[in-house]
Amino acid sequence: MSPNTTDIRDTVREKYGKIADSAGEGTGCCGSTKDSPCCGASSNVVLQELGYTREQVAAIPEGANLGLGCGSPLAHANVKPGETVLDLGSGAGIDAFLAAGEVGPTGRVIGVDMTPSMLSRARENATKGGYANVEFRLGEIESLPVADATVDLIISNCVINLSPEKPRVFAEAMRALKPGGRLLVSDLVLTRPLPESVRASVDATIGCIAGASLKDDYLRQIREAGFADVAVVEERGYGPGADPLPDTVKEAKAWDAVLSVKVRAVKPATP
Numbered sequence: 109m110s111p112n113t114t115d116i117r118d119t120v121r122e123k124y125g126k127i128a129d130s131a132g133e134g135t136g137c138c139g140s141t142k143d144s145p146c147c148g149a150s151s152n153v154v155l156q157e158l159g160y161t162r163e164q165v166a167a168i169p170e171g172a173n174l175g176l177g178c179g180s181p182l183a184h185a186n187v188k189p190g191e192t193v194l195d196l197g198s199g200a201g202i203d204a205f206l207a208a209g210e211v212g213p214t215g216r217v218i219g220v221d222m223t224p225s226m227l228s229r230a231r232e233n234a235t236k237g238g239y240a241n242v243e244f245r246l247g248e249i250e251s252l253p254v255a256d257a258t259v260d261l262i263i264s265n266c267v268i269n270l271s272p273e274k275p276r277v278f279a280e281a282m283r284a285l286k287p288g289g290r291l292l293v294s295d296l297v298l299t300r301p302l303p304e305s306v307r308a309s310v311d312a313t314i315g316c317i318a319g320a321s322l323k324d325d326y327l328r329q330i331r332e333a334g335f336a337d338v339a340v341v342e343e344r345g346y347g348p349g350a351d352p353l354p355d356t357v358k359e360a361k362a363w364d365a366v367l368s369v370k371v372r373a374v375k376p377a378t379p
Contacts (some may be wrong), residue, residue, distance in 0.1 A: 124199075124225075141200075158294075159370070172202040178294055185290065198219025198244060242373075250280060264294070266294060266296060302365060331373075
């Protein structure tokens with residue numbers, strides 16, 4: 109593992125740990141401003157714009173929404189009762205808890221996060237809400253703490269862009285899924301390369317921008333991991349002015365190059 113990879117991961121863990129330890133709401137992954145348009149601010153209106161239904165918004169446990177998402181990964185997931193769902197970078201548990209309601213008492217949901225403070229918060233939320241079919245495990249999404257071929261559905265919400273080793277993430281997802289299992293991720297991708305001033309910015313890294321891949325590269329990496337039927341099922345862009353980055357990099361107009369996408373893929377049923 110290169111020092112740069114280690115540094116990025118440590119920085120992300122530190123910054124998101126602080127978010128978990130704070131009140132959380134309004135401190136989304138795309139900056140520190142409550143009105144940031146790119147990720148899931150805590151308001152119900154914004155959550156519905158990101159693909160959550162009114163029923164889902166009403167079902168989110170208190171303290172589970174930290175405003176860190178960029179789109180509901182469950183919107184196109186077709187979750188079935190009795191399934192096992194794995195949430196990559198589960199944070200305080202918002203999508204894991206919603207998935208738990210869909211899989212029902214015969215199903216289970218596993219959330220994986222590398223930030224101990226996030227895990228503590230998620231586990232507290234699970235206890236308060238009485239979620240018997242949800243568990244949260246400490247681990248990195250590049251090395252998932254789950255057995256081979258044990259998961260029906262993998263979801264993730266604005267997390268994979270933070271990984272410096274995305275091909276490993278998708279390879280691990282392939283390993284964990286059962287044959288015929290599905291991948292449904294919501295994430296940020298780029299329409300063009302970013303200037304070095306943005307890519308070198310810690311704020312832009314934590315803000316889900318600097319580490320984002322070009323859209324075509326992101327989809328290619330999923331296919332190269334062995335997934336079939338890779339498709340963008342929904343996307344939206346951010347125009348001029350949608351830029352909560354510091355003044356030092358605002359001139360780059362980084363958000364003009366950003367897309368929020370929901371990508372669906374399938375592990376082939378047969379090799």
